[in-house]
Amino acid sequence: MPAEILDMVEAINDALGRLEDALEAERAFTAEAAHALRTPLAVLSARVAQLRDLPGAQPLRDDVARLTRLVEQMLSAAQADTLVVDPAMQSDLAAIARSVVADMAPIAIAAGRQIAYEGPDACPVMGDADAIAHAMRNLADNGLRFTPAGTEVTLTVEGTGRLSVRDHGPGIPASHRDTVFKRFWRGAASDLGGTGLGLAIVKRIAEAHQAEVGISDAAGGGALVSLQFHRPPSALPPDRGLLPGLRREAAGQPA
Template structure:
């Protein structure tokens, strides 16, 4: 199963982020449970901070204390638990609540340090008092807070506040940035790989084998692409060798066959000799078809090449007309002159020769085989033969396929060669029933704009 690299990276980052969060929570929890006194002090500090936020300096330079209702509710809801006093340097009280919780003399340490703690025992309970001196408009203001127990779960609040500061504020933006940067970096470094993939998809006998572009590839991938390019190079060599072999084989097979048929020509006529001549002719056809099948496999169609489909088809019809007449069939041609298509003229002519020879073989004597070229670039061969049953239509382009075992006239290669040539042009051989009986074989070639 394949997965997107970006998704995999983000998934892993999320996992690491989650793990870090858990470690953080564990760390904060462990830190405070190991030090309950610290946590209590933290709570008091936190409340002092909240109270200090309510201090304002007016336009006349006077300091006022304006706490929010929410802040004050903590004190009105729990008069037995929380108390505070805010007073300026002269001892004037700016704001206070529940001050009875602590003996009056314990609220003030006029000449004490800027921040202090004290533990006051009040009956059964222990009250923690904390105070801090803040400078407001150049004047010292002392903010003191006292807590006995924790009915409002202020501790929990502090705990969550700690977690928030440690995780959400510190970790989350960082993690999100990391993910975005990662996704962008991966996408960008892989973009040149997409080009290479496109080039690789095109490589093949029909389009030639060119090395994949390596420009802009990250070095980690470059090794792979270089290796693929080496492999492509070897494949290209092999393909070239096969083409060379085909040409060699052509020469090597055709010459002895020519000698053989020339010797047979010399012999006096007779039934046996006629049979041998027919065999030689069949063998010659087979050799020719095998070679063109091998060549059709490695046919390279240059999409930039243009050819006049109607002119090519007319040439083939003209060349095969004598054969048709010798065999008592008629060959006809209908075309839109000047139909330009993208394709290889020699290969198209070869395909059409095979189609026409095939159609002539299956046409009853006296019937017409029609070659038609339409303006859209469609090349059709229509015969009036017995037609091809639907279940056999997919089979006829298979190599060495014959309609019946007794059909010795053909090599069984003709239509497979046609199919290869059609494929090399990015097209396919369409096999349909001729509406007047018989078969309609056609190939659609890509149209080329007139020059």
């Protein structure tokens, strides 16, 4: 190979190495900065809580809550960046979804919304249960922010290994469906307390699982965000669609 070509290859490899080092340094800084902020924010939150009904206390509490959420999401983003999924690991997508619905039911009810699970009793997929649950929580939280009061966020699992989260909000325009996965892009969520990291974390977790992510318009309005996971090779032929035996669990339904 000509010397000038070898020199060019070495230069490209050096540049790629420096880029990788820079990205790793950025990830490390993000994680360290978030860790460093957790304790002072916890102290500040405790002190603000003592203010109780003093004038101006509630906006301050809201600001501290937003900062705390941002720090936690920054840590989650740093962890998602380094996520490596054991290719032999299996999880039950249906069980994870039911658990997420149960965990988030109090949040939904307090906000005047409903959250529900629809799908089979079990659905084995390839993947890390904790990471998948984290992605689901981010999708459900995002849905609860956008769905109007009195409406439902639904987590649906299909036997094919597909998870869908739908809300009844304004939907996501086709022109924004790639942009929403970028870090710190908030769009309409800037008025709803979003950090701009939730969907970026979902995207990274999906990539670590080699799962497909899709956004579409939900029937009747709203957004439908889906994750298609891989089924274990030994799994039975998938249960196509939501057939008899479908389980539905809902929280926050009107009495």
